[in-house]
Amino acid sequence: MSSISRSLGHVSPAGKVIIPLLVVVFVVAPILTVLVGAVIGPWLLDLLGSNLGIVRFLVAITGVLLFSIPAAFIIIYMELKVIAYMNLRVGPNRVGPAGAAHSVVAGLKVLSKEDFSPANADRFVFTWAPVLVFLTAVMTFLVIPFGPGYVDPATGERVGGLVGQDFNIGLLYLFAVGGMTVVGLLLAGWSSFNKYSLLGGLRSAAQMVSYEIPLTLSVVGLILLAGTMSLTEIAHQQEGWFTSWFVFRQPLGALIFFIAATAEANRTPFDLTEADSEIVAGFATEYSGMRFGFLFFAEYVNVFIVSALMVTLFFGSWNAPVNVNDILNQLHIAPITVDLDPGSLGVGLLLLVMAVPVALTLLFGLPFYLTRSRMPAWQAVVIGFVLFNVVAMGIAFLLAYIGLVWLAGVIWFFIKSFMFVFVFVWMRGTFPRVRIDHLMGFAWKWLLPAALLNLFLTATAIVVVKVLHP
Amino acid sequence: MSVIPGMGLVRGMGLTLRRFFQPKATIMWPEQHADVAPKFRGRLQLLYDEYGTLKCETCFQCAQACPIECIDMGGVDTKGRFHVHWGPAETYGERREESALRRSGRPVADTAYERFAGIDVAPLDAILEAHDFDPGRMLRILEETQAEYGYLPVAALKHISRVTGAWYAQIYGTATSYRHLRFEPPAVEAPAAGTAQVAAEAGFRSALEASLGYGGRAG
Numbered sequence: 038m039s040s041i042s043r044s045l046g047h048v049s050p051a052g053k054v055i056i057p058l059l060v061v062v063f064v065v066a067p068i069l070t071v072l073v074g075a076v077i078g079p080w081l082l083d084l085l086g087s088n089l090g091i092v093r094f095l096v097a098i099t100g101v102l103l104f105s106i107p108a109a110f111i112i113i114y115m116e117l118k119v120i121a122y123m124n125l126r127v128g129p130n131r132v133g134p135a136g137a138a139h140s141v142v143a144g145l146k147v148l149s150k151e152d153f154s155p156a157n158a159d160r161f162v163f164t165w166a167p168v169l170v171f172l173t174a175v176m177t178f179l180v181i182p183f184g185p186g187y188v189d190p191a192t193g194e195r196v197g198g199l200v201g202q203d204f205n206i207g208l209l210y211l212f213a214v215g216g217m218t219v220v221g222l223l224l225a226g227w228s229s230f231n232k233y234s235l236l237g238g239l240r241s242a243a244q245m246v247s248y249e250i251p252l253t254l255s256v257v258g259l260i261l262l263a264g265t266m267s268l269t270e271i272a273h274q275q276e277g278w279f280t281s282w283f284v285f286r287q288p289l290g291a292l293i294f295f296i297a298a299t300a301e302a303n304r305t306p307f308d309l310t311e312a313d314s315e316i317v318a319g320f321a322t323e324y325s326g327m328r329f330g331f332l333f334f335a336e337y338v339n340v341f342i343v344s345a346l347m348v349t350l351f352f353g354s355w356n357a358p359v360n361v362n363d364i365l366n367q368l369h370i371a372p373i374t375v376d377l378d379p380g381s382l383g384v385g386l387l388l389l390v391m392a393v394p395v396a397l398t399l400l401f402g403l404p405f406y407l408t409r410s411r412m413p414a415w416q417a418v419v420i421g422f423v424l425f426n427v428v429a430m431g432i433a434f435l436l437a438y439i440g441l442v443w444l445a446g447v448i449w450f451f452i453k454s455f456m457f458v459f460v461f462v463w464m465r466g467t468f469p470r471v472r473i474d475h476l477m478g479f480a481w482k483w484l485l486p487a488a489l490l491n492l493f494l495t496a497t498a499i500v501v502v503k504v505l506h507p
Numbered sequence: 508m509s510v511i512p513g514m515g516l517v518r519g520m521g522l523t524l525r526r527f528f529q530p531k532a533t534i535m536w537p538e539q540h541a542d543v544a545p546k547f548r549g550r551l552q553l554l555y556d557e558y559g560t561l562k563c564e565t566c567f568q569c570a571q572a573c574p575i576e577c578i579d580m581g582g583v584d585t586k587g588r589f590h591v592h593w594g595p596a597e598t599y600g601e602r603r604e605e606s607a608l609r610r611s612g613r614p615v616a617d618t619a620y621e622r623f624a625g626i627d628v629a630p631l632d633a634i635l636e637a638h639d640f641d642p643g644r645m646l647r648i649l650e651e652t653q654a655e656y657g658y659l660p661v662a663a664l665k666h667i668s669r670v671t672g673a674w675y676a677q678i679y680g681t682a683t684s685y686r687h688l689r690f691e692p693p694a695v696e697a698p699a700a701g702t703a704q705v706a707a708e709a710g711f712r713s714a715l716e717a718s719l720g721y722g723g724r725a726g
Binding site: 122123124125126127130463464466468 | 516519523524527529530531532533535
């Protein structure tokens with residue numbers, strides 16, 4: 038062992054990483070491959086096949102975890118940049134193109150900080166409170182449908198869908214898990230052994246508990262209309278034109294939900310939990326390093342969740358605002374379908390793949406070469422290649438959009454969600470903070486009665502419609 | 508309160524959205540530099556308001572913030588009783604005299620305040636009249652002022668500014684951008700170029716060459 042360590046001592050730093058990697062690749066990997074392929078593989082496949090629900094859950098939660106980090110990064114960058122633009126500043130512009138890697142580098146910086154906890158802090162709770170906060174944020178992703186499934190032609194049932202788990206009580210689950218955030222914040226404030234942290238935790242608990250009531254009540258009307266709590270079902274009920282979105286049937290509910298959700302996500306003008314420019318950072322006062330990073334991430338993941346919920350419940354989820362098939366029907370054109378079968382071309386496919394890029398590159402470059410006498414041929418070829426790529430990507434994207442229902446759905450879902458994220462950032466760039474007694478008074482004296490009124494009106498309308506059209 | 512509740516929020520949102528699309532004010536330092544006048548020298552000066560009262564409120568923040576303590580302040584309170592100041596006692600005019608008197612038994616001239624002292628402006632007025640009070644001939648005016656007084660006293664610059672109407676900052680900028688104009692009397696009379704200096708240089712040169720072994724060849 039000592040001879041190995043001694044010889045490793047002569048190796049350059051890069052070699053110290055590469056040589057063990059080579060050992061892993063050439064020695065450990067073949068052994069593992071044989072072992073897995075022959076022995077463990079069939080057994081594992083059998084195990085996975087018989088526990089499909091658990092596998093699906095694990096895959097979903099892994100995907101959601103992997104998705105939440107870049108989403109938070111994007112939103113943080115967006116916030117820096119958009120608010121800077123609204124302040125007539127340029128904002129981050131040094132790291133990456135237009136400063137796009139700024140938030141990622143900030144995240145790396147947070148990772149490299151000391152893992153510090155104050156003396157006399159309750160170490161266990163102090164460590165796990167940010168994890169709880171972050172997990173509740175991530176777990177709410179599980180029931181949000183990102184895209185539609187496809188309709189099985191044999192049975193006529195909807196299959197799949199880009200959703201972690203399609204609960205029939207998805208909305209209830211969402212509010213239940215969302216309510217756990219309060220526990221995490223309280224734990225974080227209490228375990229810091231700092232009375233300011235504790236007060237901050239209590240302050241945020243008071244705010245979030247107060248706003249959870251109008252938040253939940255505002256969607257009860259929607260549930261009455263939809264007749265279901267499954268988010269996928271609610272999304273499917275808003276198909277077609279944008280007039281079928283629930284915002285047009287529940288405008289008051291949507292408004293209350295939006296305001297209460299702003300407070301739930303601790304966004305300006307209701308960011309009293311962490312009023313960074315006025316008072317101590319509330320429950321997060323004693324946190325530093327990656328623990329603070331988790332709290333911070335959770336905040337931005339929450340912004341995305343709130344936007345996604347707003348879209349899912351009131352703004353048509355993954356549905357495009359325009360029903361293209363309906364327009365085509367009106368114009369008596371058959372709906373466009375993409376049914377490519379490249380395999381049927383046989384050897385022709387090979388020729389196509391080889392010849393078309395070259396031919397189109399030359400074709401696109403030719404006009405430039407002919408019209409500009411001073412342009413050398415290679416420049417024209419480069420321009421033609423770039424143009425060909427742009428056109429080919431555009432066509433491929435269009436075909437994918439038409440052919441893959443879920444892709445179109447995901448695109449619309451993200452467009453709408455990030456529009457709402459923009460609105461939240463926009464609001465932060467505009468509004469001053471609400472005073473705490475106004476905050477509580479607004480929740481209890483205005484939002485709660487308004488939510489009850491909305492519920493009452495919706496129920497009355499449903500009864501009236503049922504009486505008139507039995 | 509506007510007619511429609513919440514209208515203020517909407518107008519605020521509209522304002523920030525308009526700002527979002529407006530050109531940005533940031534100067535991308537160090538790639539770009541702020542557009543500063545080339546003659547800007549940045550001399551500190553107290554300003555007076557339209558009633559002739561000093562705008563300085565004697566808050567001492569400038570003196571407190573000055574990292575090398577080059578700003579010190581003296582003042583009189585509203586009843587003309589106390590001289591207040593910030594900074595070490597020795598750097599302040601009146602206290603300086605007192606401490607000098609205490610330590611050495613004789614007053615010591617404060618060179619820092621000499622240049623702010625008033626001057627006899629009669630010769631300066633003659634110069635200005637000869638130049639028709641024309642700020643366009645500032646360089647000639649300054650040169651002749653220096654010839655008259657030996658240097659450019661601050662009081663002279665202020666007088667020129669007041670009479671010709673040119674900005675003090677502009678006159679100061681002109682004066683600082685020419686090497687032959689100076690703001691203080693020369694400390695020592697410079698030896699006439701030639702004789703002494705050339706002799707000393709020749710001595711150094713021969714000693715250097717001898718030590719390097721060039722003496723024989725050069726001779």
